[in-house]
Amino acid sequence: MAADVSKHLDRAKRFLEKNRVEDAIEAYLAVLDEMPHHQEATQALGDLYARMDQPDRAAVYYGLLFDLLVEPKDETKALAIYNRFLRVGNSQQLPERIARYAFLQQKQNHPDEAIEQYTKAAELFTAAGRDEDALFCSERIAQLDPENLARQLRLAEAAERMGKTALAARAFLRAGQLASASGASTDALHLLGRAYKLAPQERSVGLLYAQANLQAGNAVRAAALLEPFASSETDATFVAAFSDALMRSGNLERARELLERLLHEKHEGMTQLFDLAERYVAASQDQKAVEILLTLKRRMFADKRQNDFAVLMDGAGAKYPHSQAILEFWASIHNELNRESQYFEVLIRLFDLYLSSGNVVKAAESLERLIDIDAYDHRNQERMELLRGRVDDTHLKQIASRLMKSSTPMPGHASPQTPAGQASTPPSPGSEEGRQLQALEDLIVQTEIFLQYSLHNKALERLQRIAAMFPGEEERSARLANLYQMANWWPQGAPKPKTEPVAVQPAPAIPATPLAPVAPVAEAPTPITMKSGVYSVETLRDLSKISEVNQKIFRQQTPRAMLNTAVNEVGTYLRVTRALAVVGPPGRPPEMAAEYCAHEVKPAPGAQVVLLLAHIERAEPDELGGLVVQASEGSILSDLGLDTALGVTIMDKETQMPAGMLIVGRAEAHKWKANE
Structure with a gap:
């Protein structure tokens, strides 16, 4: 056989030397009769038919050549053959060949071309009734374009029709995620439900479906979906979702058990525990709320996160001003942290709460602590008058004497009734x-x-x-x-x-x-x-x-905390859009920075902070030393959403050299006043 092939090849070459193309074609065809996968003969036939202006016949042999090149992994040459002779020809290629070409394009990192060719192949497979092959192409398309909801849904429905439940569940799951990300929560819930129906044993499917139910307000359904996985799950995301479902459905004790175990084992779930404490207060179980807050306090104080705990406690206390247990615990936190101003404000709330509930003894004790903190507060006298006639006169006189001694x-x-220069008896407090x-x-x-x-x-x-x-x-x-x-x-x-x-x-x-x-x-x-x-x-x-x-x-215990506190207090009090405080010598990037942003205002990136500093440092100071700048087209103030800004230099106390800057800015037109 090999001798016959060689003899035919020699004949074909001699015919070509004499320009006898048709005879050469017959010789090469004879080679293929003896050896159908002969690469040289196949390519020669494609070239000769193309030379004779018979593109359809040439495409047949070039297609066979492409198939031969793909098998031994000569992918570069195979792509060149297909791109030159097969891609734009009039003859329709086999769907298998188109799918192979798409796979090569995928390997060459050409996703758009690969998607186009896989789509053509899928259509041809579907027309030929070859659904398995069409599904394969659809799966490849979904992999190449994972952010396309329509393609994921098309794959899911095709896989479901063919009984490929695992593939269909994955595709429905991805489609549900994309719908949720686009804000179509109703569609997301439906798609995730279809995924859960196909694969209820899959933990990821159950978790996402439960989260969609939570978002839709179906807390009981969400808890039921997660219950089968709860016994073996310690993942923080899962526990957070499950405890949230339990809390919303009213099962606070089970949620507490899960969250306290998560806190003990992984030191996570603190925010959810604060939420649980608030739900206990809303359910009139204040003592259990305080128990949870005490557990959180011990953990966060041990982690040196006293400031974080105080901030979270401020939020919880502000939500429930009529809970005596919460206010008392809130006051004890600020007292322990030596934050007198916050402690004073909570004591005022406690005084009013004690008085309105008829607990005048506790109200009197709160007033005494208020006097200890700020004896000059003008409202102390008013509070004492509210107690008059409701507490023991001796106790009230003691409080009055402390006010006088303050x-x-x-x-x-001298008394208005006593002439000047004449001694008078001090009046009774x-x-x-x-x-x-x-x-x-x-x-x-x-x-x-x-x-x-x-x-x-x-x-x-x-x-x-x-x-x-x-x-x-x-x-x-x-x-x-x-x-x-x-x-x-x-x-x-x-x-x-x-x-x-x-x-x-x-x-x-x-x-x-x-x-x-x-x-x-x-x-x-x-x-x-x-x-x-x-x-x-x-x-x-x-x-x-x-x-x-x-x-x-x-x-505050750290320079960072002091800077954050300063900028938040100044920004809140002046009601500005942004407030920035930076520490560091002028002309250089700040060593430390803190920012206050009004509601719905996004923090400024570090690069914009540096540009704003440079812009304000170039401003001419006014008579008070303030650096006032106004927004103009293309200025950094416009990029930050500000119309005007005021900066003041922070001086080093010892060297009297610039050591930082405090900046406040407003989004609307504003004329800065001297006190600002």
Whole structure:
């Protein structure tokens, strides 16, 4: 046989030398009769038929050549043959050959071309009734385009018709995931349900179907779907979904068992446990909620996550202001962390709750703790009046005496009924005269503090209130007269002394720089114009807020926490769109940064923060040292969604060199004020 093949090949070559093409074709055909898979003869026949302008005949032999090249893995040559002679020809190729070509394109990382050829092959297989082969092509298409919902669904339905349950379940599962990602929750639930029907034993199918049911509000159904897998599952995602289903369906005890085991074994599930505690409160099982919170506290405190726990506790406490157990636990956390301002605010809620529930003994205890924290709070007197007649008089007098002791007596003060210079008996703290004296003392102390912090409008408001409530008191109190003179404000009709004012003594608990005197102004009712080494502010800034922010910052345990607290407090108080605080020398990327964003505002990327810093550092400072910039077309402010921004430099206390910057910005047009 081999000799005959060689003889035919020699004949064909001699015929070609004499340009006898038809005779050469007959010789090559004789070779194929002897050896049907002879590669040289097959290619020669394709070339000769193409030379004779018979493309259909040429395509037959080129197709056979492609098949021969694919088998020994000569893929590059096979692709070249198909692309040159078979892909665009008029003759229809066999679906098997098209599928092989698509597979080669897939291996060459040409997914679009592979999908096109697999689609052609699938159509031809389907027309020929070869559903198995068509399904194979559809599976390949779905693998090449995993984000196409229609193709996944087409594969799933075809596999389901043919009884390929595993393949159909996978395809329905993927289709359900794509529908869920696109927001079509109803379609996702239906598709995942079809996947679960085909493969109920598959854990991934059951989990995704249960999550879809949870999203649709079918918590009982979701819990039932996950129950068969619960005994052997310790995965955090599964436990979170199962416990969520249990909580929503009212099975709090089972959810607690799962989440506490997850916390013990993997140190996860803390957020879900907080959610469980809130559900216990909503179910009027406050004590169980406190037990869970205590477990979480021990774990998070052991992990040095006190700040994270306090933040989560603030959210839980704010949701349930009428739960005595939650408020008491909330207060104990801030007390343990020495966060006086937060502790004070929770105690106020507790006082109101105790009073409204008739627990006046506890209310009195809360008032005493409030006085310990801030004896100058003007609401303390009001709270004591709410207790009058409801608690023991002796106890009430003790509280009143502590209020009186919280501030020193005013020099030169005498009762309105006692002439100046004449000694008088100190009024009883519980008497009407004693309460007036305490109110006057509180107002004077507040005014002194406002002046020390250059909060002039606030100080003027207090002085006007003193003048209305205690007319002529400045004639009996040198301390009050000195305040009028320092503020350059006098009650209408009161004489203005020409003596220099005495510097206000700082309040014991709040350090400040003594204020310098200023020249008087001609008109009595004009606003305060004195300066104290810092520029005056135009808007309202309450001392309690300043003190609260300072306390929050200095209670933090790390520089990062201090920076985050500062930027969040400033951003919230000024109601800006963004607030940024950075630490580091100018002209360099920040060493540390923190950002506050208003609701629905996304945090700025690090690169944009650096550009914003560079932009503000180039601004000319105004008379107060502020760096104000406005948005323009293509500016970094526009990229951040801001119309205007204000930056102030943070100075190093020891070197007096720039050490950072605090920036606030607004999305709407705004004229920055001095206090901001």
